[in-house]
Amino acid sequence: MDIFPWDLAVIPQKFFLFAKAANYTLQITFFGVLLGLVIGLIVALGRLSQNKVLFSLSRAYIFLIRGTPLLVQLFIVYYGLTSIVTIDPIPSAVLALAVHNGAYIAEIFRGSIQSIHYGQMEAARSIGMSQGKAMRRIILPQAFKRAVPSLGNQLIIALKDSSLASTIAVPELMLKGRQMGSSTFMYMEMFIIVGIWYLIMTSVLSFVMNRIEEKLKVSDRD
Amino acid sequence: MIDQTKSAIGKKTTSVAKATKEPKPKKRKRDMSDPDAPIVRIEGLCKWYGELEVLKNINLEIQRGEVVVIIGASGSGKSTLLRCVNFLEKTKKGKIYISGKRIKHNEKELNKTRQELGMVFQHFNLFPHMTVAGNVMEGLVQVKKMPKDKARKKAEVLLDRVGLSDKADVYPAMLSGGQKQRVAIARALAMEPKVMLFDEPTSALDPELVGEVLAVMTQLAKEGMTMLVVTHEMWFAKEVADRVIFMDEGVILEEASPEKMFSSPENERTMAFLKQILPPQE
Numbered sequence: 001m002d003i004f005p006w007d008l009a010v011i012p013q014k015f016f017l018f019a020k021a022a023n024y025t026l027q028i029t030f031f032g033v034l035l036g037l038v039i040g041l042i043v044a045l046g047r048l049s050q051n052k053v054l055f056s057l058s059r060a061y062i063f064l065i066r067g068t069p070l071l072v073q074l075f076i077v078y079y080g081l082t083s084i085v086t087i088d089p090i091p092s093a094v095l096a097l098a099v100h101n102g103a104y105i106a107e108i109f110r111g112s113i114q115s116i117h118y119g120q121m122e123a124a125r126s127i128g129m130s131q132g133k134a135m136r137r138i139i140l141p142q143a144f145k146r147a148v149p150s151l152g153n154q155l156i157i158a159l160k161d162s163s164l165a166s167t168i169a170v171p172e173l174m175l176k177g178r179q180m181g182s183s184t185f186m187y188m189e190m191f192i193i194v195g196i197w198y199l200i201m202t203s204v205l206s207f208v209m210n211r212i213e214e215k216l217k218v219s220d221r222d
Numbered sequence: 223m224i225d226q227t228k229s230a231i232g233k234k235t236t237s238v239a240k241a242t243k244e245p246k247p248k249k250r251k252r253d254m255s256d257p258d259a260p261i262v263r264i265e266g267l268c269k270w271y272g273e274l275e276v277l278k279n280i281n282l283e284i285q286r287g288e289v290v291v292i293i294g295a296s297g298s299g300k301s302t303l304l305r306c307v308n309f310l311e312k313t314k315k316g317k318i319y320i321s322g323k324r325i326k327h328n329e330k331e332l333n334k335t336r337q338e339l340g341m342v343f344q345h346f347n348l349f350p351h352m353t354v355a356g357n358v359m360e361g362l363v364q365v366k367k368m369p370k371d372k373a374r375k376k377a378e379v380l381l382d383r384v385g386l387s388d389k390a391d392v393y394p395a396m397l398s399g400g401q402k403q404r405v406a407i408a409r410a411l412a413m414e415p416k417v418m419l420f421d422e423p424t425s426a427l428d429p430e431l432v433g434e435v436l437a438v439m440t441q442l443a444k445e446g447m448t449m450l451v452v453t454h455e456m457w458f459a460k461e462v463a464d465r466v467i468f469m470d471e472g473v474i475l476e477e478a479s480p481e482k483m484f485s486s487p488e489n490e491r492t493m494a495f496l497k498q499i500l501p502p503q504e
Contacts, residue, residue: 119347122310122341122347125333126336126341127410127412127413128333128337128365128413129333129361129365142350218393219393220350
């Protein structure tokens with residue numbers, strides 16, 4: 001037995017065979033989080049609503065989704081719903097990621113909306129704005145800005161969580177790694193490649209999020 | 223779901239203004255309400271915070287062009303009263319009339335009424351994500367539906383009036399407290415209110431910045447603006463007010479001209495309060 005039993009030279013050789021799979025990972029993450037932002041905003045507003053029905057529905061949603069694993073939610077969408085509707089693997093993964101991240105993003109938005117001083121709402125109302133307009137024009141732009149660091153964090157979590165889509169045959173990075181591993185028996189090398197791909201993508205994302213944060217600082221002092 | 227009421231409010235008021243030109247020298251908007259009625263009339267207003275009664279049967283009238291200053295110790299209910307006039311506080315008992323029209327706590331009516339009531343806050347509450355001009359234009363563009371270029375011109379005129387025309391494109395974070403408050407005054411004036419409400423406008427300012435805000439307010443009063451001012455600046459009350467109101471524990475204890483209030487107050491509590499805050503030689 002070799003002291004170092006792995007052939008690291010394989011890593012650069014096979015690295016770009018994973019590009020297509022990485023592209024799938026990026027896409028299900030992107031569309032999942034995009035949809036999750038929409039769900040998150042709606043649920044956050046529901047959670048802050050005076051309307052008891054909206055409030056209860058939002059709370060129940062957050063309770064159920066945050067309290068159960070993404071894998072369970074993924075299987076419910078992909079396998080569980082088959083008796084009503086059959087959804088293909090990729091849309092299933094996007095939907096499950098959206099529903100899952102929506103709950104976390106809702107809490108991020110709720111926190112950042114609540115962190116805006118009530119004087120802002122009062123000032124907006126005092127010039128005759130409706131509650132909704134004040135929310136859209138005055139509160140949400142400030143709240144979004146405060147949410148950016150947390151949203152960046154959530155985006156990175158979502159990207160890594162998308163690896164669970166491999167269990168429902170989405171040809172993303174993790175599945176590609178498993179397939180390449182079983183066909184070559186070089187599991188270590190293949191999963192190192194998978195890891196590097198994830199690392200590159202998360203690095204790029206956090207760089208982009210930092211840039212966005214910087215850009216949003218224009219209205220701050222210096 | 224967000225933008226229910228949209229523009230209906232702003233459009234209505236402007237069309238009415240066009241239809242009926244008033245012969246008065248000052249440009250003022252006509253409305254359906256009685257022009258001779260006091261601009262603000264408060265009848266039997268009570269306000270509770272839970273068990274605590276902070277306003278007890280307040281009755282108050284403010285006439286067109288009048289400058290009324292409310293003084294009193296903290297916790298006397300003077301700020302709460304001002305906030306009630308702008309309906310930022312809900313009241314269960316009592317009636318508030320604006321230009322003779324009774325205002326009820328109904329969203330649409332409030333949005334319309336608040337345009338007629340300019341509010342200036344202790345902590346300015348400028349919108350930090352908008353430039354100075356953006357702050358002043360916001361109500362014009364979003365509520366009154368004025369085209370942006372027109373609103374911008376109007377904002378520049380107003381900023382010039384408060385001495386900040388050079389700051390139009392700066393964000394509020396770059397301004398001093400006094401400058402911020404002057405922008406806040408311009409923002410409120412942009413809506414062409416019938417009455418300006420000032421809630422301790424200089425209390426959050428460094429002493430050397432108080433003067434510039436009071437100067438703007440004095441100028442406004444001279445131009446005939448109706449004002450209701452809660453302040454601790456006795457100089458302003460003495461020099462500018464037509465009437466001074468002393469509040470204590472949720473009650474209007476005394477109401478008099480500034481001359482009378484500061485030289486020979488009738489109520490013991492008023493005397494005690496004034497003695498505490500006025501310099502001893504007076």
